[in-house]
Amino acid sequence: MKKWLIVGLGNPEGKFFGTWHNLGFTAAEALGDALGIEFKKKGNMLVGEKDNIWIQKPLTYMNRSGEAVKPLANRHGIRGCNVIIFVDDLYIDKGKIRIIRGGTSGHNGITNIKQHLGSEEYIRIKIGIKPQKQMAEQANYVLARIPEPERATIDISIKKAIDAAIMIINGEALEDVQNKFNERNEK
Numbered sequence: 001m002k003k004w005l006i007v008g009l010g011n012p013e014g015k016f017f018g019t020w021h022n023l024g025f026t027a028a029e030a031l032g033d034a035l036g037i038e039f040k041k042k043g044n045m046l047v048g049e050k051d052n053i054w055i056q057k058p059l060t061y062m063n064r065s066g067e068a069v070k071p072l073a074n075r076h077g078i079r080g081c082n083v084i085i086f087v088d089d090l091y092i093d094k095g096k097i098r099i100i101r102g103g104t105s106g107h108n109g110i111t112n113i114k115q116h117l118g119s120e121e122y123i124r125i126k127i128g129i130k131p132q133k134q135m136a137e138q139a140n141y142v143l144a145r146i147p148e149p150e151r152a153t154i155d156i157s158i159k160k161a162i163d164a165a166i167m168i169i170n171g172e173a174l175e176d177v178q179n180k181f182n183e184r185n186e187k
């Protein structure tokens with residue numbers, strides 16, 4: 001059986017909980033619930049394991065996520081191609097996800113993981129958080145709390161992200177999972 005590391009990106013401080021930028025943590029928690037995996041604090045991460053599947057929430061802050069990802073992957077002999085990363089994405093409509101292999105697209109957390117892993121073979125499950133209107137300041141938007149009226153849409157995205165991750169872990173071809181879940185933005 002393949003070993004998998006699923007990483008949810010977010011920031012560990014309470015003021016970041018419930019924000020757009022912490023949806024990676026939210027997805028990791030939801031996957032843990034779905035698979036019956038409990039998290040425990042170990043050094044600079046929260047991590048849970050079951051049946052060769054590790055789910056991790058780095059506590060290093062978003063931009064230094066690789067500092068937690070690399071040691072866990074190395075310790076368990078998990079190759080870069082068996083790392084799945086849940087991450088928010090400003091350019092994908094809310095309610096949609098997109099699954100791709102590799103790349104950084106200017107996301108500092110992903111860039112840091114790429115540098116530490118020395119690989120671009122990881123799989124990203126990007127959760128859409130695109131704002132309705134043009135934003136003045138990206139940082140202010142991504143660190144804002146998700147408004148209650150938008151929670152149902154975000155729950156749909158999280159469910160899709162979890163379903164996609166489970167399909168990949170269960171051996172579905174990445175292309176088939178992409179064909180099922182990747183959607184274009186509305187005009």
